[in-house]
Amino acid sequence: MKTFGGPALFLDRSDINTDEIIPAKYLTEITKEALKPYILEDLKLAGFDPKGETLKQARVIVSRANFGCGSSREHAPWVFEVNGINTVIAQSFARIFRQNMFNCGMLAIELPQADLERLFSLAGNDDARICIDIEAQSLALDAGGKTEEFVFQLSPFDKALVMAGGWVDYADRNY
Amino acid sequence: MPKTIAEKIFESHLVDEPFPGTKVLRLDVVLCHEITTPIAIDDLVRRNKDRVFDSTKIKAVIDHVTPSKDSKTATQAKILRDWARRHDIPDFFDIGANGVCHALFPEKGFIRPGYTVIMGDSHTCTHGAFGAFAAGIGTTDLEVGILKGVCAFRQPKTIRFNVIGQLPTGVYAKDVILHIIGRIGVNGATDRVMEFHGDTIAAMTMDSRMALCNMAIEAGGTSGICMPDMTTVDYLWPFISDEFESKEAALAEYGKWCSDPDASYEQVIDIDVTNLEPTVTFGYKPDQVKPVTELAGTKVDQIYLGSCTNGRLEDLRIAAGILKGKKLAPHVRGILSPATPKVYQEALKEGLMEIFMEAGFCITNPTCGACLGMSNGVLAEGEVCAATTNRNFMGRMGKGGMVHLMSPATAAASAIEGVIADPRKYL
Numbered sequence: 001m002k003t004f005g006g007p008a009l010f011l012d013r014s015d016i017n018t019d020e021i022i023p024a025k026y027l028t029e030i031t032k033e034a035l036k037p038y039i040l041e042d043l044k045l046a047g048f049d050p051k052g053e054t055l056k057q058a059r060v061i062v063s064r065a066n067f068g069c070g071s072s073r074e075h076a077p078w079v080f081e082v083n084g085i086n087t088v089i090a091q092s093f094a095r096i097f098r099q100n101m102f103n104c105g106m107l108a109i110e111l112p113q114a115d116l117e118r119l120f121s122l123a124g125n126d127d128a129r130i131c132i133d134i135e136a137q138s139l140a141l142d143a144g145g146k147t148e149e150f151v152f153q154l155s156p157f158d159k160a161l162v163m164a165g166g167w168v169d170y171a172d173r174n175y
Numbered sequence: 176m177p178k179t180i181a182e183k184i185f186e187s188h189l190v191d192e193p194f195p196g197t198k199v200l201r202l203d204v205v206l207c208h209e210i211t212t213p214i215a216i217d218d219l220v221r222r223n224k225d226r227v228f229d230s231t232k233i234k235a236v237i238d239h240v241t242p243s244k245d246s247k248t249a250t251q252a253k254i255l256r257d258w259a260r261r262h263d264i265p266d267f268f269d270i271g272a273n274g275v276c277h278a279l280f281p282e283k284g285f286i287r288p289g290y291t292v293i294m295g296d297s298h299t300c301t302h303g304a305f306g307a308f309a310a311g312i313g314t315t316d317l318e319v320g321i322l323k324g325v326c327a328f329r330q331p332k333t334i335r336f337n338v339i340g341q342l343p344t345g346v347y348a349k350d351v352i353l354h355i356i357g358r359i360g361v362n363g364a365t366d367r368v369m370e371f372h373g374d375t376i377a378a379m380t381m382d383s384r385m386a387l388c389n390m391a392i393e394a395g396g397t398s399g400i401c402m403p404d405m406t407t408v409d410y411l412w413p414f415i416s417d418e419f420e421s422k423e424a425a426l427a428e429y430g431k432w433c434s435d436p437d438a439s440y441e442q443v444i445d446i447d448v449t450n451l452e453p454t455v456t457f458g459y460k461p462d463q464v465k466p467v468t469e470l471a472g473t474k475v476d477q478i479y480l481g482s483c484t485n486g487r488l489e490d491l492r493i494a495a496g497i498l499k500g501k502k503l504a505p506h507v508r509g510i511l512s513p514a515t516p517k518v519y520q521e522a523l524k525e526g527l528m529e530i531f532m533e534a535g536f537c538i539t540n541p542t543c544g545a546c547l548g549m550s551n552g553v554l555a556e557g558e559v560c561a562a563t564t565n566r567n568f569m570g571r572m573g574k575g576g577m578v579h580l581m582s583p584a585t586a587a588a589s590a591i592e593g594v595i596a597d598p599r600k601y602l
Binding site for chain 1: 190191193194195196197199210211213214217218222224239240245247248250251254294295296297299311312313314315316318319322323325327361362365366395397460547548549566568569570571574
């Protein structure tokens, strides 16, 4: 099983799509590793620099509604994976992106809007870290010397996929 | 208990329910293309599991970048080609026989009512036009599909759309789906099946139903589904005439996949198209839509006719009907990508290609091309395209480019004027 949590990057926008996460022109690559330099290359967002240190350090991305809409390309979770990002937290996800995350043994955590507002309001620091406890289904944001805890829901199937390390291993064992 | 079509398909294909609400389904068809499949193949080889669950249920095409544009895309094509040969996949379509997946596979008769269909491509929902449960999935789901012939889905919830009224002149299935997406938003149907009913849908051709279902994903929908009827049977008849005594017998069989009249829905949305106008997107999300009259006059640099949404024969006929005897505005480039070799051939026979060429269009081979900015027809920074495609994300057709989604008729009218234009004055 992968480990989860770490420095967080906050992307304050809804509907961040798969073309913004990894532009289609890079889908000609046939290894996950080759995608690494192009993460979030086309995302235009005030204060966000795809070449910046915050993204390089990030292990968790926090965003808004409908994250990962658009293409079915699993290159979107893969470009996160090869850049060390293991978790995306959002108010909601596009179905295919969300399933792709769990299929890769990664976490796509949905939080209610109020919790997300709280996360964003606490996150005005570059030192924001998020610790995740899958068993307890809780996460803690550590920012500006303060810590705050949140609980999240995880379906038993999604949890089983994460524990198995992904859908291929799970399916191989069961079907 | 009354059921929706998706509930019936789920029940009949259920392999396992590992946890409440999670259904593992047996797959009837696994579709593949060269962009998302090679990594699945590589991983299967690496795991020493280079097998396929049933070579006759796997269909593969090279369509996103074809002919290959560079060494990388040539490698992707080679991986798929070698794999198809290695496993004796009979339905593999390469250069000369290849076309846009969601147009080619239905045209070959591969999709039937009641089927479960997956593909590593978000617009797989197109195949719901046949009364199938068809869903886009990622490469890992594809890999398991290829190896085991199963895929996991959440128990579907369904939104029913009752679409009624006769479509006004110049208004098409594309306008209907753009209107619906505008109404419910880009995540209005996330994790939901979008079921299309009503006399408007009943009157639609299969080409139109595919255009409609194709964009269900742009509202977040898992699948768009139309009820199988005589239009479906007529379309499939060349492929099923050996299986049934008559079309009526086929209809009776396929009719069992229709939703029960008293099935329960999460939501029912009524849409009257009687006064619907040609509809165009204006921003970077497919739910940002306006009547064409509000956007008329917006300058465009390129017209793109094609894609899995609107590259079928019906679309070419509509566009050619408007372009006949006309020329592209001097400052615009016109690109036409017929979706399949058959569409290309039929359009040639009907004289449509001559109309497009006389108008000044560049005609490419069948391919996904400009739609996702991977192949021919990419926009430069600051350029604007009037397109019959399905997605207008920022930079979709090329970094810094802007896409307005519209029907083939609106695109044809825009080609003549060089600005977004109302097709109704040409009809």
